[in-house]
Structures are given as C-alpha cells and as structure tokens.
Amino acid sequence: MEITQNQLEAHNDRASKAHQQSFNFIAATQQRVEEVISKLISFQVAIPSWALGTGGTRFGRFSGGGEPRSLDEKLADIGLLHRLNQSSGAASLHIPWDVPQDYAAIRQQAQHYNLRFDAMNSNTFQDQPDQAHSYKFGSLHHADPAVRKQAVEHNIEVIRQGIELGSDTLSIWLADGSCFPGQLNFRKAFQRTLESLQEIYAALPEHWKVFVEYKAFEPNFYSTTIGDWGQSLLFANKLGPKAFTLVDLGHHLPNANIEQIVSLLLMEEKLGGFHFNDSKYGDDDLTAGSIKPYQLFLIFNELVEGLDARGLDHATGLGWMIDASHNVKDPLEDLLQSVDAIMLAYAQALLVDRDALTAAQDNNDVTLCQEILQDAFRTDLRPVVREARLRAGGAANPVGLYRELQIRQQLISERGLKTVATGL
Numbered sequence: 001m002e003i004t005q006n007q008l009e010a011h012n013d014r015a016s017k018a019h020q021q022s023f024n025f026i027a028a029t030q031q032r033v034e035e036v037i038s039k040l041i042s043f044q045v046a047i048p049s050w051a052l053g054t055g056g057t058r059f060g061r062f063s064g065g066g067e068p069r070s071l072d073e074k075l076a077d078i079g080l081l082h083r084l085n086q087s088s089g090a091a092s093l094h095i096p097w098d099v100p101q102d103y104a105a106i107r108q109q110a111q112h113y114n115l116r117f118d119a120m121n122s123n124t125f126q127d128q129p130d131q132a133h134s135y136k137f138g139s140l141h142h143a144d145p146a147v148r149k150q151a152v153e154h155n156i157e158v159i160r161q162g163i164e165l166g167s168d169t170l171s172i173w174l175a176d177g178s179c180f181p182g183q184l185n186f187r188k189a190f191q192r193t194l195e196s197l198q199e200i201y202a203a204l205p206e207h208w209k210v211f212v213e214y215k216a217f218e219p220n221f222y223s224t225t226i227g228d229w230g231q232s233l234l235f236a237n238k239l240g241p242k243a244f245t246l247v248d249l250g251h252h253l254p255n256a257n258i259e260q261i262v263s264l265l266l267m268e269e270k271l272g273g274f275h276f277n278d279s280k281y282g283d284d285d286l287t288a289g290s291i292k293p294y295q296l297f298l299i300f301n302e303l304v305e306g307l308d309a310r311g312l313d314h315a316t317g318l319g320w321m322i323d324a325s326h327n328v329k330d331p332l333e334d335l336l337q338s339v340d341a342i343m344l345a346y347a348q349a350l351l352v353d354r355d356a357l358t359a360a361q362d363n364n365d366v367t368l369c370q371e372i373l374q375d376a377f378r379t380d381l382r383p384v385v386r387e388a389r390l391r392a393g394g395a396a397n398p399v400g401l402y403r404e405l406q407i408r409q410q411l412i413s414e415r416g417l418k419t420v421a422t423g424l
C-alpha cells in the first residue's frame with residue numbers, strides 16, 4: 001500500500017492551526033530556528049531491515065501480523081516510514097537475510113521510495129543451512145583457519161552485494177567471545193581477528209569503509225573479543241584509514257559515559273557510525289529516547305560539537321542507523337517514534353549556545369554550564385521538528401496518520417496475519 005498525496009494533505013490541513021500556533025511561538029522566541037530546520041531536513045536515519053518485523057527474546061516471539069515477507073516488502077515498509085516522516089531515507093540490509101534476487105529491480109524500487117542503501121551487515125553469529133563450518137565457537141577469531149576463511153569469504157560476499165546496491169559501507173558485529181574463564185587465549189583471539197579483518201579490509205573498494213562494532217557481553221557472557229570501544233579502536237587503527245568504530249548505544253556496560261566515548265572517537269577521526277536504541281539494563285534494543293532522553297541529547301551535543309570542530313557535514317559525516325527490536329509494539333510505529341526522538345535530540349543539541357558554553361567552561365562556571373545544556377534540553381522543540389517534517393513533505397503526526405489510515409490492518413490484509421519477517 002502507499003499513502004496518497006490527498007491523504008497526507010487532508011491530515012496536515014487538520015493539524016495546521018494548532019501547529020502554526022505552537023511553531024509561531026517557538027520561532028518568535030528562538031533566533032536560530034531556520035538554521036535548525038534546514039539541518040533537520042537534511043538529516044536521515046537508516047532503518048534496519050531486521051527491525052521491520054516483531055523481534056523476540058529467547059523465551060518467545062509474538063508476531064504482530066502483516067510483517068514483510070521479502071526484501072521487496074521490507075523496502076515498501078521503509079518507504080512508508082519515509083513518506084510519513086521524510087527522515088528515514090535509507091535502508092540498512094543484513095546478509096543473508098536480505099539477499100536480492102534482482103539487483104536492478106531492488107535498486108529501482110529503492111529509487112521509487114527515494115531510499116539509498118546505507119551500511120551492509122554481515123552475519124557470522126548464526127549458522128546457515130548450507131555452510132560447511134559452524135560458528136558455535138566464533139567466526140573471525142576461531143582457532144580453526146577453515147572457519148575463519150568461511151567467515152572472511154562471507155564478509156567479502158556482503159561487500160559484493162553492497163556494491164551492486166550502491167552501498168559504501170560494511171558493518172561488522174561479531175558474537176565472538178567466550179562464556180567461561182580459560183576458554184580462550186585473549187591475545188591469540190585478538191590476533192586471529194585482526195588477521196581476518198585485514199583480509200576483509202583488503203577487499204574493500206576504494207571509496208568503501210568498514211565499521212567495527214563492539215559489544216560488552218551477550219551472547220557470550222565471560223568475554224567478547226571486540227568488547228569495548230578501546231578494542232574496536234585498536235582494530236580500526238591497525239586496519240587503516242577506511243576502518244572506523246561503530247557505537248551501538250546498547251552495547252556498553254551499565255552507566256558507561258557514552259557521550260565521552262563519542263567525543264574522543266570523533267576527535268581521533270575514528271567514529272564511523274551509530275546504532276540508535278535505548279536501554280534500561282543491557283542491549284535492550286528499546287525505542288530511542290524512551291528511557292534516557294537526556295543521555296541521547298548529551299550524545300548529540302557531543303556529536304554536533306565534534307562534527308563542527310572538524311568541519312564535517314552533520315548529515316553525511318557519520319552513518320546514522322537505528323538498531324532495535326520490537327517485542328510488544330507495532331515495529332513501524334516504534335521506528336517512527338525512534339526517528340522522532342533522534343530528530344528531537346539533534347534539534348535540541350543544535351540549539352545549545354556553543355559560545356556561551358565554551359565561555360562558561362573556560363571560567364569553570366559549573367552552574368552555568370548545566371543551565372545552558374538544560375535550557376536547550378527543556379525547550380520544547382517538537383513544533384520545530386514538525387515544521388521541518390512538513391516542509392520536507394511529511395506528515396504533521398506520523399504515528400497519528402499511520403493509525404488514521406489503519407496501515408497495519410491494510411498490511412495484514414495484503415500479507416496475512418501469520419507472516420514472519422527474517423531477522424532477530
């Protein structure tokens with residue numbers, strides 16, 4: 001199904017009066033609203049193909065119905081999101097879950113929805129039915145060279161798929177690690193991983209990048225071979241200028257200062273991309289901004305400051321992606337909420353008075369530093385995010401229009417109630 005221009009305009013007309021009142025107020029009280037709007041319009045967040053169906057836990061999975069059954073239907077779902085918010089103009093695919101049957105047709109479909117292909121994700125955390133060797137004890141770090149070779153070749157195959165689609169980034173997350181003390185020689189595991197990554201790196205086309213993602217724990221619960229940003233940075237530095245660290249917000253030990261990690265990686269020119277989500281405990285993969293919105297704002301505050309310090313374009317300087325899983329919500333509604341939270345945190349960070357903050361920092365005026373940050377965070381910028389969305393051609397209230405048009409019910413009638421999307 002597709003949303004028509006008439007449906008969009010009728011919805012926006014109904015919201016127009018209330019929106020204008022709230023927007024006029026903020027535009028009259030904040031000087032830099034136009035600059036914020038133009039940056040918001042450029043900013044796009046990639047939607048992961050694996051988050052379009054209902055996720056699950058190791059205890060169960062409860063399908064919501066109407067889930068996409070193919071790559072075509074996944075792109076159609078991302079097209080719907082982008083139509084509603086005009087901020088989801090990219091897709092992040094996962095191989096082998098999303099192997100295209102017909103590249104030209106998939107490229108054409110993406111063009112129809114005005115989507116581009118962001119980072120391609122490899123998968124060596126599961127065994128596929130046709131593979132010769134098991135990843136039960138790891139992939140790129142495995143003691144057996146035949147397993148490592150299979151995992152390296154898979155990653156090179158993902159690069160090849162990405163070239164066909166016009167992507168320029170390979171994103172690697174490894175489940176490799178150990179569950180018990182003594183299981184693994186840490187040094188050898190690191191060195192084997194480095195050698196495997198070097199082989200993959202050598203296969204990158206000229207303009208490509210590789211993102212090395214880290215994760216503190218899970219599925220291994222004693223050690224992870226790329227467990228934190230230091231280990232990822234070691235690999236990225238040893239690999240070369242096309243290798244970067246990827247920060248997934250849910251992949252840290254509790255209470256880690258993620259904004260400081262982001263700031264320093266950006267300074268070192270080694271921050272490559274982001275996986276947005278939120279968490280209370282671990283890798284909860286909850287809706288961005290649903291648990292710790294102030295942390296999300298503080299992260300964006302460092303991103304804006306660091307990107308500006310290096311003269312990088314906010315929209316293209318890093319890879320912006322969501323990595324989430326939806327167990328109890330409609331995945332499409334959840335993704336709309338995540339993108340909205342990301343745009344809001346970004347808008348608030350753009351509003352921070354940088355000059356005043358720098359002066360307060362230099363004067364050790366701790367109270368004023370906090371006042372400046374919290375003033376931006378507590379300013380209701382929802383009308384500004386909405387205005388940017390409307391000017392870009394989106395809906396005043398994406399979740400509202402999604403419900404008014406009963407999109408989930410339509411997807412169920414098109415695809416069936418018992419469909420299961422490939423993914424986690």
Ligand SMILES: [Mn+2]
Pocket residue numbers: 173213248275323
């Ligand atoms: Mn991730």
